[in-house]
Amino acid sequence: EVQLLESGGGLVQPGGSLRLSCAASGFTFSSYVLYWVRQAPGKGLEWVSGITGRSSNTYYADSVKGRFTISRDNSKNTLYLQMNNLRAEDTAVYFCAKEGGSGRNFVAYFDDWGQGTLVTVSS
Amino acid sequence: EIVLTQSPGTLSLSPGERATLSCRASQSVSSTYLAWYQQKRGQAPRLLIYGASSRATGTPDRFSGSGSGTDFTLTISRLEPEDFAVYYCQQYDTSRWTFGQGTKVEVK
Numbered sequence: 001e002v003q004l005l006e007s008g009g010g011l012v013q014p015g016g017s018l019r020l021s022c023a024a025s026g027f028t029f030s031s032y033v034l035y036w037v038r039q040a041p042g043k044g045l046e047w048v049s050g051i052t053g054r055s056s057n058t059y060y061a062d063s064v065k066g067r068f069t070i071s072r073d074n075s076k077n078t079l080y081l082q083m084n085n086l087r088a089e090d091t092a093v094y095f096c097a098k099e100g101g102s103g104r105n106f107v108a109y110f111d112d113w114g115q116g117t118l119v120t121v122s123s
Numbered sequence: 124e125i126v127l128t129q130s131p132g133t134l135s136l137s138p139g140e141r142a143t144l145s146c147r148a149s150q151s152v153s154s155t156y157l158a159w160y161q162q163k164r165g166q167a168p169r170l171l172i173y174g175a176s177s178r179a180t181g182t183p184d185r186f187s188g189s190g191s192g193t194d195f196t197l198t199i200s201r202l203e204p205e206d207f208a209v210y211y212c213q214q215y216d217t218s219r220w221t222f223g224q225g226t227k228v229e230v231k
Contacts (some may be wrong), residue, residue: 035220037168045160045168045211047220059218062124095167100179108215109158111179113167 002026002112004096009117016086016121022079022096022114030054030074031103035110036081038092038119048094049081053103064090086121093118125149125216129223135231142199144226146212151192156215159188159197162225163208171210172197202228 008020020036036048049070050059058070069082079096093116100111126149136142146157154175160168170179172188175195185200199206207230212223 044225045162045213045222047213047222050220061219100170100173107173108156108220109170109173109213110160110168111170111173113169115167 002098004098004112004114006094006096006114006117009094009119011120011122012086013123014087014121017082017084018086018119020081020083020094020096020117020119022081024077024079024096024098027098027112028103029072029077033099033106034072034079035097035099036070036079037095037097037110037113038090039095039116040089040092043092046092051079083119086119088121091119091121124219125152125214125221127212127214127221127223129210129212129226131226132224133227133229135229136202137231138202138204140202142197142202142206142228144197144199144210144228146190146195146197146223148193148195148214152195152214152216154191157188157190157195158213159186160211160213161206161208162211168211199228 003025005023035050051070067085071080095116096114097110098112100109101107128147130145157175159172162168176188187198209225209227211225
């Protein structure tokens with residue numbers, strides 16, 4: 001059974017930093033593209049970032065480019081999101097998600113999700 | 124960036140009724156990269172449909188997806204009590220993933 005468990009959320013002041021983690025199990029971690037997707041309170045889903053299996057490619061939404069950095073440690077089966085220069089509009093539940101399919105082909109949808117971790121940016 | 128617009132914003136229906144949800148793209152989307160998700164309050168999204176029309180593992184056959192180009196549809200043939208939730212479409216194009224704003228299916 002695939003499990004994704006986010007941690008690291010909390011309250012941070014505007015301009016501050018936070019690092020989110022997502023511990024994964026139940027699948028061949030290094031074979032899959034992984035993502036961060038966020039949801040502001042009462043709002044819809046917004047894709048934030050993605051990283052390929054061996055970290056050769058990373059992708060960012062324009063809203064976070066230059067402030068957030070996605071990374072992964074395949075030896076620890078863990079995905080990270082380093083968030084710097086945080087703004088009030090970054091307040092959201094952050095989900096990690098795994099790409100669907102077998103891991104051999106790019107499919108661009110998210111078939112397993114964690115339960116999310118809440119990030120609140122406020123003074 | 125491709126923008127997905129879902130309609131209606133809210134659909135008020137009774138159990139047993141048919142639900143038809145629309146997702147319209149600002150430019151053509153590859154059917155391969157069009158997916159639908161269900162989200163219940165306080166829960167993570169759940170994949171329902173991928174490749175515009177393929178049901179994900181565990182998706183009941185009352186859910187079906189169709190469409191191509193710029194117009195896609197999620198149909199729930201007969202609403203069950205557990206189907207009342209928010210539904211999102213999602214697409215991928217040139218290193219960008221975007222979601223529609225969601226359609227809430229509520230009990231009438």
